[in-house]
Amino acid sequence: MTPLAPTDPRPTLLIVDDHRALAENLQDIFEPQGFRVLFTPNAEAGLGLARASGFDLALVDVNLPDARGTDLLPKLREASPDGEVVLITGHATVDSAVAAVRGGAFHYVVKPFKVDELVTIVQSALRQRALRRERAALRLRLTRSERRYREVVESTQVVMLGLDAAGVVRLFNRHAAALSGYAPAEALGRAFVELLFAPEHHAALRTRLERAAAEGEPQEFEAPLVTRDGKSRTVVWNVVATSAQPPAPGFEDDEEAPLSLYVVGGDVTERRxxxxxxxxxxxxxxxxxxxxxxxxxxxxxxxxxxxxxxxxxxxxxxxxxxxxxxxxxxxxxxxxxxxxxxxxxxxxxxxxRPRPMAREAVVVATLLESVLDFHEPNAIARGITVARRIAPLRVVGDPERLRQVFHNLFLNAMEATPSGGAITVTCHRDATREGFGCVSFIDTGRGIARGTLEKVFEPFFTTKEAGTGLGLSIVRQIIERHGGRVELESAEQKGTRVTACLPEASG
Ligand SMILES: Nc1ncnc2c1ncn2[C@@H]1O[C@H](COP(=O)(O)OP(=O)(O)OP(=O)(O)O)[C@@H](O)[C@H]1O
Ligand SMILES: [Mg+2]
The missing domain is CATH 1.10.287 (Helix Hairpins)
Incomplete structure (x- = not known):
């Protein structure tokens, strides 16, 4: 019972027993075995020692002068949660045995006992303690490592998904949510291909996934992701099989469906x-x-x-x-x-080779009406009605260039619209940008296929036999040179809306 430095590496054996001779006996047995032995004759002092220096193993007499060992047991466990407690009694009763078990005692020893028997119990108690510690340490390491991976997955600026063997989304990181517009709760449990892609891509994508899963062949490809609000983003996808093993028999329900594919996507819309x-x-x-x-x-x-x-x-x-x-x-x-x-x-x-542009206040209505007056008879002859909703606005620009813009946009609308259709031309303030006025040409024509949408502004892109494919290129160039922007929305077989917005003239 020498005072010891707190860094003493030996396991601590705490003996709480008023039977001094027995305690000294135990000390003689366990100190040579490498234990640091603390001895105290009553419950109060025992608890004090346990709180002050902790213990690896406590041997506690059930009949203490100031308390029952069975009552001390839970307090000791609380003072040193890692330590094991072995109760010793001279008179075994069912009650005390039950209390010992309930209180979480490692063992219950009845006097008189053989020294060898006690040594064995002590050793196995310590082994149990070591195992418990190791398990706790492993659990901590696992939690940390899990947290680290989760952080990597969540903070990365790429889309990261995990799919199960049926192609169902089981992991959906923060960036995937940001890009697609789907909250993780909406995406989890849905089929990856159907959730994020247009139907025309489904077959090819399924083949890719199968190839990655069945043949372990990593897949890299580009495919447009359709966001929750129907916008298209160009994404380069990488699909690899996970190294997940099938669950062992009997553990099938242990976890939710195991991941079979990792899908990583980088948004290249702007780059493209x-x-x-x-x-x-x-x-x-x-x-x-x-x-x-x-x-x-x-x-x-x-x-x-x-x-x-x-x-x-x-x-x-x-x-x-x-x-x-x-x-x-x-x-x-x-x-x-x-x-x-x-x-x-x-x-x-x-x-x-663009020439310099005039910059004057242009009354949009006048210009637009004159273009429409010119084309309307032609439209009517084709069975197309023309509706005008033109607010009085003035923009800054070159009237001749703008005339050409309106002319090109009206012709496109007319050429796409069958007999019985309608073209609506509107002029209105920009709802999203202060100080801008917009002109929209809305037709009920055949629309533009999703895959074609991004090409229509390219010079020489045309789907018409007699088209030059320059119309929209010129429109965009002129509007952008005015400091404005052109937007195109289209739905196949429903129609197209092209909107050109320009800075408004002040005053
Ligand atoms: N309102 C629209 N509805 C459907 N498709 C359209 C519409 N506007 C443009 N397009 C598509 O975009 C393509 C390119 O248009 P653009 O005006 O640049 O050239 P074009 O009309 O083919 O030829 P050009 O204007 O020189 O006569 C068209 O061929 C057509 O496929
Ligand atoms: Mg055209």
């Missing part, structure tokens, strides 16, 4: 858009050289034709009215067509 813009710019630069050459070649004969037309008109003017009038009408048409050709030529050049 930039790449596309760069490719377009290159195509435009290329086109610039080509167009300049072409323009030169075409302009000369065009000017010559216009000059000859003027001379012809002057000659016709000298004829009498009855003879001259019909010819004059034809001359006017030819001239209009030649001017249109000239304008088309400038369009090419405009796109390839």
């Amino acid at each position: 858009a930039l790449e596309r813009r760069a490719a377009e710019a290159e195509a435009l630069a290329h086109m610039g050289t080509l167009a300049a050459g072409l323009a030169h070649e075409i302009r000369n004969p065009l000017n010559a034709a216009l000059l000859q037309l003027h001379l012809l008109a002057r000659g016709v003017g000298r004829l009498d009215a009855a003879e001259g009038a019909p010819l004059q009408g034809r001359i006017t048409i030819v001239e209009a067509e030649l001017r249109r050709l000239e304008r088309l030529l400038s369009d090419f050049l405009e796109l390839a």
Whole structure:
């Protein structure tokens, strides 16, 4: 019972027994076995020692002068939760045995006992204690490691999903929720393919997943993710099989369905858009050289034709009215067509080598009405009704360029809309951006396929036999040069809405 430094590595044996001779005996037995032995004759002092220095094992007499050992037992366990307690009694009763077991005693020894018997009990109590500690330490390590992995998964800026063997989402990280718009609770338990992709991609995706799962062949591919609100994001996906083993027999229900695939996705929407813009710019630069050459070649004969037309008109003017009038009408048409050709030529050049723009206050209604007045008879002839909802707004811009924008957008709407359809043209303040006015062309036409949607602004992209595919490229270039933006929404077989927003003129 020497005072000991707190760093003493020996296991502590606490003896609470008023039987001094027995206590000393035990000390003689256990100290040589490497124990640090603390001895105290009553319950109060025993509890004090346990609280002060803890114990690995306590040997407690049931009949103590100041308490019952069975009553002391729970207090000792509370003072040193890791320690084991062995009760010793001279008179075994059923009651004390039951109390010992209830209180969590490791063993119950009846006097007189053999020394060997007690040594064995003490050793196995210590083994039990060591096991319990190890289990606690492992559990702690497991919790920490789990937390670390969870943190990695949750804080990463990539989409991370876990799928079970049926392709059902079982893990859905924070970034997946942010990108897709689905809360984890909405996504968990749903089929991955159906939740996040358009039907036309389902078959190909299922093949990918099967290949990754069955053949262990990691898959990397690009496929658009459809967000909760129906927007499309371009995502590069990586799918790998997990190393999960099937659950051991009898443990099938131990956990929720085990993961069979990990799916990691990186959003490349912006990157792809930039790449596309760069490719377009290159195509435009290329086109610039080509167009300049072409323009030169075409302009000369065009000017010559216009000059000859003027001379012809002057000659016709000298004829009498009855003879001259019909010819004059034809001359006017030819001239209009030649001017249109000239304008088309400038369009090419405009796109390839934009000229400086005028910046003046433009009354949108006037410009828009004149474009619509020009086209409406044509639309009506095709069985299309035209509705106008035009608020009085003024924007800053180049009226000729804007006329061309409205002209291109109306033609696209008209060309997409079958007989019986409608085109609605609106002019309104921008609801999302202060100081902007917008013009929308809404048609009930055939719409644009999802996969085509991102290509329609590319120069030369057309689905029409006689289209140049320049219409929307010019629209976007003009609007963006005005400091505005163009938005396109479309649903197949339902219709399309193209909206161009421009800075409003002040005052
Ligand atoms: N309102 C619309 N409805 C359906 N599809 C449209 C609509 N607007 C544009 N598109 C699609 O976008 C493509 C590109 O349009 P864009 O105006 O750039 O060229 P284009 O109309 O084909 O040719 P151009 O304008 O030179 O005559 C069209 O071919 C068409 O497939
Ligand atoms: Mg067009």
